[in-house]
Amino acid sequence: xxxxxxxxxxxxxxxxKSFAIExxxxxxNLMLVALPSSSLPELASFIRKNFSVKVNxxxxxxxxxxxxxxxxxxxQEQDITAHLLINNAGLGNWSWFEEKSAAFYxxxxxxxxxxPVLLTRLFLAQADSAVTSYILNVGSLGGLFLVPKKQxxxxxxxxxxxxxxxxxxxxxxxxxxxxxxSPGGINTKPELLVxxxxxxxxxxxxxxxxxxxxxxxxxxxxxxxxxxxxxIINRLLVLLNSLLPASVKDMIIKRRxxxxxxx
Ligand SMILES: NC(=O)c1ccc[n+]([C@@H]2O[C@H](COP(=O)([O-])OP(=O)(O)OC[C@H]3O[C@@H](n4cnc5c(N)ncnc54)[C@H](OP(=O)(O)O)[C@@H]3O)[C@@H](O)[C@H]2O)c1
Numbered sequence: 001x002x003x004x005x006x007x008x009x010x011x012x013x014x015x016x017k018s019f020a021i022e023x024x025x026x027x028x029n030l031m032l033v034a035l036p037s038s039s040l041p042e043l044a045s046f047i048r049k050n051f052s053v054k055v056n057x058x059x060x061x062x063x064x065x066x067x068x069x070x071x072x073x074x075x076q077e078q079d080i081t082a083h084l085l086i087n088n089a090g091l092g093n094w095s096w097f098e099e100k101s102a103a104f105y106x107x108x109x110x111x112x113x114x115x116p117v118l119l120t121r122l123f124l125a126q127a128d129s130a131v132t133s134y135i136l137n138v139g140s141l142g143g144l145f146l147v148p149k150k151q152x153x154x155x156x157x158x159x160x161x162x163x164x165x166x167x168x169x170x171x172x173x174x175x176x177x178x179x180x181x182s183p184g185g186i187n188t189k190p191e192l193l194v195x196x197x198x199x200x201x202x203x204x205x206x207x208x209x210x211x212x213x214x215x216x217x218x219x220x221x222x223x224x225x226x227x228x229x230x231x232i233i234n235r236l237l238v239l240l241n242s243l244l245p246a247s248v249k250d251m252i253i254k255r256r257x258x259x260x261x262x263x
Pocket of ligand 1: 012034035037039062063092111139183185186188192
């Protein structure tokens with residue numbers, strides 16, 4: 001059995017579930033975390049049956065401060081040191097700012113910002129400095145581009161971008177590798193699949209399947225890549241974004257806003 005263990009947040013569905021299966025296939029033990037009454041018990045037994053890895057799981061609401069300590073207390077009780085942390089759990093939105101409640105934004109900021117920061121802090125405190133440890137922070141291309149109707153979500157992902165890039169500088173020369181995953185759209189749930197199927201041309205070409213993203217992300221993480229942008233079209237869009245003057249980008253965003261207003 002592998003001596004390595006990975007913590008994956010938001011592991012019951014979507015990209016988190018794909019990370020779990022990808023890591024199990026690479027013989028890495030798992031500590032899965034998702035909300036209570038999620039499908040974690042079924043996923044854990046599926047992985048135990050099909051792979052030779054140890055699977056632990058904890059059903060807890062990561063917007064509760066106590067949940068961070070619960071994860072590491074649980075690992076300590078089992079005498080497990082975690083070598084990988086995947087900060088994946090996140091809450092999106094596609095809505096005008098006034099359409100969501102204050103309580104929604106509080107929860108979104110807690111899950112997308114507070115949780116990864118505090119889990120990273122606790123993960124580093126227990127990391128074994130004699131072996132390489134890995135952190136993968138799941139950001140989004142939404143953290144780089146201004147996207148109307150994704151105002152708070154995009155801002156949380158910009159935070160993750162800054163946080164990860166700063167930590168990379170602070171941890172330079174240490175035995176910790178930290179990567180930022182910046183995906184475009186991913187077909188993680190039926191409603192996204194339906195929406196993504198209506199896209200055409202370049203927009204459609206930016207969409208990937210969760211299994212593809214998980215494989216590319218884990219390859220990049222283990223190779224110590226600083227930023228992982230799955231998909232050639234997505235990488236070209238990022239390059240274009242760095243080359244275009246701000247005035248042209250403003251014009252494109254205003255046009256995009258008009259399209260959304262008319263739809
Ligand atoms: N999908 C995309 O197009 C896309 C694009 C770029 C980046 N991303 C990023 O990729 C990550 C995964 O996205 P996804 O689409 O796979 O999400 P998803 O399908 O909605 O899955 C979210 C996961 O997080 C868990 N979760 C939600 N709230 C939680 C809480 N309070 N406490 C503990 N666990 C909680 C869910 O558990 P339950 O099953 O129990 O609810 C589920 O396992 C996110 O960070 C997202 O921002 C996604």
